Amino acid sequence: MPDDIGCGCAGIGMEKCVKNVGDGEAVAAGAERKNGCSGYNRSDAEEFERGTAPILSSKIGGMIARFTTYPATCKPDDVMQMILDDQYSNWFYLDVMTRGKYPAYMERYFEQQGIRIDWQPGDAEILKNNSIDFVAFSYYFSQVSTTEQGWEKTSGNLIMANKNPYLETSEWGWQKDPVGLRVTLNQVYDRYQLPVFIAENGLGAVDKVEADGSIHDPYRIDYIKAHVEQMKEAVKDGVELIGYTMWGFIDLVSCGSMEMSKRYGVIYVDQDDAGHGTLARSRKDSFYWYQKCIATNGEDLEG
Numbered sequence: 460m461p462d463d464i465g466c467g468c469a470g471i472g473m474e475k476c477v478k479n480v481g482d483g484e485a486v487a488a489g490a491e492r493k494n495g496c497s498g499y500n501r502s503d504a505e506e507f508e509r510g511t512a513p514i515l516s517s518k519i520g521g522m523i524a525r526f527t528t529y530p531a532t533c534k535p536d537d538v539m540q541m542i543l544d545d546q547y548s549n550w551f552y553l554d555v556m557t558r559g560k561y562p563a564y565m566e567r568y569f570e571q572q573g574i575r576i577d578w579q580p581g582d583a584e585i586l587k588n589n590s591i592d593f594v595a596f597s598y599y600f601s602q603v604s605t606t607e608q609g610w611e612k613t614s615g616n617l618i619m620a621n622k623n624p625y626l627e628t629s630e631w632g633w634q635k636d637p638v639g640l641r642v643t644l645n646q647v648y649d650r651y652q653l654p655v656f657i658a659e660n661g662l663g664a665v666d667k668v669e670a671d672g673s674i675h676d677p678y679r680i681d682y683i684k685a686h687v688e689q690m691k692e693a694v695k696d697g698v699e700l701i702g703y704t705m706w707g708f709i710d711l712v713s714c715g716s717m718e719m720s721k722r723y724g725v726i727y728v729d730q731d732d733a734g735h736g737t738l739a740r741s742r743k744d745s746f747y748w749y750q751k752c753i754a755t756n757g758e759d760l761e762g
Contacts, residue, residue: 521556522595522658524616525549525647531605531621541604542575550650553594557651559587574639593701594647597659598686601626601639631663631721637685644693644700654701658700660686661706663713666743674727674743677762683749684760691757703738703757705749709740 528545530537546564554562560583561576568577602620603610613622614632626634640660647655664683666674683705694700710724718732725746730736751759 466529506634518592520593520595520656521553521591522597523549523552525596525598525643526615526618526620527598527601527625527636527646529601529603531603531607531610534606536606537604540606544604553647555586556591556655556737557594559590561586582748591653593656595653595656595658596643596647597706598640598643598657599660600634601636601642602634614715615755629662630665631716633663635662635682635685637682637689640686640697641689641693643700644690645696648698654699656702657690657700658704659706660703661723663716663723664720665720666710666727668727668741672741674741676743676745679725679743679745680748680762683752684762687752687757689759 482761526544526548528541528548530541546562547568551562551565597616599616600620601623602615602618603623605621611622612619613628613634614620616633620634622628623634623636626636628634644655644657645742660683662679664676664678666676668674687703690700690703703721705725707723709726710719710722710728710730712719713721713723716720717730719730719734722730725743725748727741727743728736729739729741748762
């Protein structure tokens with residue numbers, strides 16, 4: 460991978476400051492919050508306008524949870540549904556943050572949903588003058604779009620998704636799609652022509668501690684390896700990929716299912732779903748593999 464790509468747990472090699480930029484509501488225009496990361500408001504924008512913000516020399520990025528979407532079939536209705544799902548579930552938030560204005564396709568959506576934007580004097584200028592410098596997203600799975608009723612569902616990050624019959628699923632039903640990461644990287648970079656940062660990517664799985672204290676998790680190594688390989692392909696495609704951080708470096712309570720047994724880390728934490736345990740930490744096999752991945756900037760991916 461190119462030298463300027465950080466492949467680590469904390470954005471290695473990045474001289475950038477990632478600030479969670481908000482969606483339509485948090486970026487000063489008041490639309491219903493659904494998928495952006497909030498935290499950027501009118502006072503922040505005005506501080507930048509006055510030149511009093513402390514990190515003016517840093518780069519500011521905005522992050523979304525990316526739901527990569529394919530049409531379920533080649534039927535035109537399914538293709539159109541995929542476009543709409545992409546617009547309403549993903550592109551809207553990044554379009555506002557990168558282009559500094561609301562996309563035209565949302566006017567119809569707002570009208571249909573009875574949403575009225577309460578624009579205040581200066582809002583349009585704040586949006587226009589405070590677009591982001593790079594795009595960040597989390598990527599865990601992909602889904603399909605269809606107008607067909609009764610399509611089989613499966614679990615996903617934040618949502619229930621239409622199942623893709625060509626993909627394997629994790630123990631929690633999340634579909635594994637490394638190629639979908641390459642698809643997303645190409646889509647995002649082609650649409651915005653801004654550097655891209657993968658802020659989250661990982662596999663939730665049950666880990667077993669052996670009698671000698673070791674934790675063998677080849678499934679996690681295989682998952683991350685497959686996604687790093689697709690990142691490298693995307694770089695060859697011309698994508699300006701500036702960083703990758705896995706989720707999560709150490710085991711913690713999984714936000715979606717609210718359980719400890721769904722483990723993402725390369726470091727094991729001795730705690731069960733009821734909160735019992737010593738909280739002692741142990742390195743899994745994936746720790747040593749990922750350590751080597753970081754040290755070689757993604758070049759050595761052998762187990």
